[in-house]
Amino acid sequence: MVTHPFHPLLGRELVVLFERHTRRGLWFVCEVDGQRRVTLRQEWTDRGVLAAEQRLAVEGLGALREVIDAVLGRRSSTTQAGE
Structure with a gap:
């Protein structure tokens, strides 16, 4: 279906x-x-897989937040080192 x-x-x-x-x-x-x-x-x-389970699950959003924090953390430390 x-x-x-x-x-x-x-x-x-x-x-x-x-x-x-x-x-x-x-x-x-x-x-x-x-x-x-x-x-x-x-x-x-x-x-x-149901879209709601894949995209909006609390676990998935938490994991996404960790990735965003890690990327932003790397960018800020790279920028500081290169200044």
Whole structure:
């Protein structure tokens, strides 16, 4: 089922013809109404991780904050050393 909120096929159940693995992730080549094919990222389907779990989880935001603090800390120490 297509779950991406902005995809024109949102809510449609499609037949998966085959899967394609690339360095960017897993893709499904699906059949639409027996007439055409469409390629969907795994994340855009009910077989992917829910966006809310992946993007807005407290743990993920905390980890992001640590990365930002580390980058800003490095920048300030680099700037101070180069002044």
